[in-house]
Structures are given as C-alpha cells and as structure tokens.
C-alpha cells in the first residue's frame with residue numbers, strides 16, 4: 001500500500017485491505033491518517049452508526065454477531081468496531097471480541113476491527129471518529145460500535161453514534177450499576193439480553209421505571225427489547241427498533257443536524273491540530289523559555305503568547 | 318504499537334498455551350487479537366487482514382501443521398500480505414521445522430519456549446511506528 005491517495009481509493013471501493021490499513025493509520029494518530037479522514041469525510045454520511053454499550057459480559061459481542069447476521073439477511077452491509085480497554089500497566093491489550101463474532105465476520109459484506117482504548121484522553125474518540133468516517137465512506141449501511149461500560153471515553157464514543165443501544169442482562173447487580181453509571185441516559189434502545197435466564201421481566205420493569213422518571217413526554221420513547229443473542233431470538237425486532245430510530249431521526253430532520261455537528265467537529269479538530277503544530281514548533285524556538293518564565297511570574301499572559309504564535313505563523317506565509 | 322493475531326487453526330481441543338502467549342505479549346505492551354479455537358485457514362487470514370496485524374502467531378498442537386500452514390501461507394501470499402511476520406508454535410517435530418521455514422514461517426517455537434524469547438524475536442523483527 002503506497003500512499004494515502006491509493007488507500008482512499010481502495011476504501012471507496014470497499015476493499016478490506018485498504019480499509020484495514022487506513023484504520024491503522026488513523027489509530028496511530030498519524031498525519032496521513034488525519035488527511036485520509038478529511039478526504040473521506042465528504043463521502044461519508046450515509047451509514048447509521050449504532051453504539052452498543054453495557055457492562056462486561058452482558059453479551060454485547062454475541063449480540064453484534066447475531067444482529068449482523070440479521071442485517072445481512074436484509075441485504076445490508078455491516079461494519080463493526082469493537083473497543084476494548086488497554087492494560088494500564090503494560091499499555092498492551094487482549095482484544096477478544098472477535099471470538100464471539102466468528103459466524104458473521106467471514107462474509108464479504110462484513111468488516112470487523114478491534115481497537116484498544118490506548119488510554120489517551122480524547123485520542124480514542126478522535127480515532128473512533130476517523131474510523132467511522134472510513135467505514136462509512138467504504139459503503140457500509142450499518143456500523144456497529146461495541147464498547148464496555150460507561151466511562152468518560154465510552155460516553156464520548158457513544159456521542160458519535162446516531163443510535164445508542166444499552167445492553168443489560170438479568171440480575172439485580174447489573175441494572176443498579178448501569179443506573180448509577182448514568183448509562184440509561186444515553187440509550188435510545190434498551191436490550192435485555194440473556195432472556196433465557198430468570199429475572200428478565202424484573203430487569204425490564206426496572207429500566208421502564210427509570211425511563212419514566214427521566215422524562216414524561218420524550219420525543220423518542222426508547223423501546224425495551226428482550227433477546228437471546230446466543231440463538232438469535234429477538235434479532236428481527238431489534239433490527240426493526242434500530243430502523244425505527246433511524247426513521248425518527250430522518251423524519252425530524254435530526255440527521256442533518258447530526259451531520260452538521262460532525263462537520264463542525266472536523267473543523268475543530270483541524271484547528272486543534274494547527275495549535276499543536278504551532279506549540280510544537282515554538283517549544284524548540286529561542287523565545288519559548290522566556291515566555292514560559294514570564295507567564296509563570298505573571299509578567300505576560302498565556303493568551304498573549306498564543307496570539308504571538310499565530311502572528312508568527314501568518315508572517316511566514 | 319505492535320499488533321499480533323494469536324490464532325488456533327485446526328481441531329485442537331484446548332487453548333491454554335495460546336492464552337499464555339497472548340497474555341505474555343499483552344504484558345510486553347503489545348495488542349493481541351485472539352479469535353478462539355477451531356479456526357479455518359480462511360478465517361485466520363481474513364482476521365489477520367481485517368485487523369491489519371504485524372504478526373500472525375499460529376498455535377497448532379494437533380499435528381495438522383503440514384496441511385494447515387501451507388494453506389495459510391498460500392492465502393497470505395494471495396492477499397499480498399508481504400509485511401506479515403508469521404510465527405508457529407505448538408508441537409512441531411524437529412524434521413518439520415525446515416519445511417515450515419521454507420513456506421515462509423519466520424520462526425518455529427517448540428513447547429516450553431520462554432515467552433520472553435518470543436517477545437524479543439518479535440521486537441527484533443517488527444519496526445515500531
């Protein structure tokens with residue numbers, strides 16, 4: 001694979017290898033990855049991005065597998081991104097979501113990729129944003145993003161999704177945890193998986209009462225579905241619920257607003273990149289240590305330094 | 318960041334060894350995609366391609382390496398994955414090592430290999446971006 005233009009062409013044709021390499025560049029935060037995401041952005045905006053979140057072990061990956069089979073039977077192409085935490089000790093990670101997705105990922109109409117969270121603040125949501133752009137531009141109709149739990153970075157990722165699906169399983173511990181973590185507020189579709197087990201209706205009731213508490217007349221009333229991901233029960237209903245939410249976004253004109261917000265986000269990122277570049281260059285300049293000392297003692301304002309960096313940038317052009 | 322696919326092609330009944338390797342590589346700071354038991358060569362190569370890994374670490378205990386590895390290497394070539402480092406571990410008789418290397422396997426690690434040796438070998442061969 002030569003340069004980012006070749007990769008971009010390959011991605012637009014939906015070639016797995018080009019998609020895979022493009023995602024690597026983006027994950028590494030490389031400059032050509034950023035260029036790639038920008039170039040592809042105008043080609044994106046057609047896919048429904050569906051976030052799937054929930055406590056460890058509730059069956060998210062199994063559900064992604066079963067839902068993918070359902071969507072494929074409807075003739076839809078599916079891109080999958082599964083994010084697992086990196087080890088805070090070594091920085092490494094074991095990415096095991098693919099184990100449960102073996103039935104669905106070999107299909108030519110499916111692409112699945114595992115990402116490690118890599119523990120960098122903000123970096124994960126940026127990499128995810130870029131990755132979603134790539135998968136969208138590659139022509140996938142539905143993009144499923146699996147993340148664990150409801151930490152700050154997971155909530156950020158879920159903001160990149162059109163539809164967020166919160167997965168729970170029967171068992172008192174799970175729902176209380178989810179409610180505490182504020183996970184209920186971000187869901188548009190609720191799934192009680194492992195419906196083959198005892199206590200399903202109890203979990204459904206507790207979600208329903210929490211939702212009623214949250215809002216009296218919501219514009220979108222989140223449905224609560226029961227599934228058995230292991231044998232595919234409830235997948236047709238789940239696919240329908242996700243489609244209904246997509247239709248709701250379309251009908252209310254919310255999709256355009258979403259796209260507008262994402263485009264603004266792209267500009268903000270470009271702005272931040274310029275800032276990073278200027279600071280990086282200034283650090284190796286002669287004036288930097290004076291400025292830092294002056295800001296530290298209050299003889300110069302930090303904002304003044306920033307303005308000076310911008311001014312120097314203009315003078316050079 | 319070095320990305321590794323630890324794969325178990327064939328009909329082996331357990332994956333303890335593969336999991337030990339996966340954890341050792343994680344503890345050495347690598348990202349390890351693990352796909353579970355009973356993978357076909359097609360699944361292994363599709364995963365390596367999709368996950369864009371630097372290293373494919375195969376674990377085969379069943380003695381089926383003379384059929385599995387040639388097929389995997391054929392698919393690797395078909396997909397032009399020229400920069401992929403392929404390692405083989407498990408129970409591989411001495412006489413089979415050279416034929417495996419001739420197929421394009423970079424190194425064969427026998428049972429009881431110190432995981433540090435595997436880490437060191439990968440670090441020596443994969444350029445980190």
Ligand SMILES: Nc1nc2c(ncn2[C@@H]2O[C@H](COP(=O)(O)OP(=O)(O)OP(=O)(O)O)[C@@H](O)[C@H]2O)c(=O)[nH]1
Pocket residue numbers: 054055056057058059060061062063097100148193194195196197227228229230231
């Ligand atoms: N009984 C039952 N078990 C299920 C069901 N769905 C998944 N499981 C099992 O639940 C376990 C966890 O499934 P995963 O799909 O890996 O769960 P996950 O939420 O992706 O887990 P993490 O990625 O580790 O957070 C596995 O042993 C599955 O076989 C179900 O509908 N019923």
Ligand SMILES: [Mg+2]
Pocket residue numbers: 060061062096097146
């Ligand atoms: Mg999972």
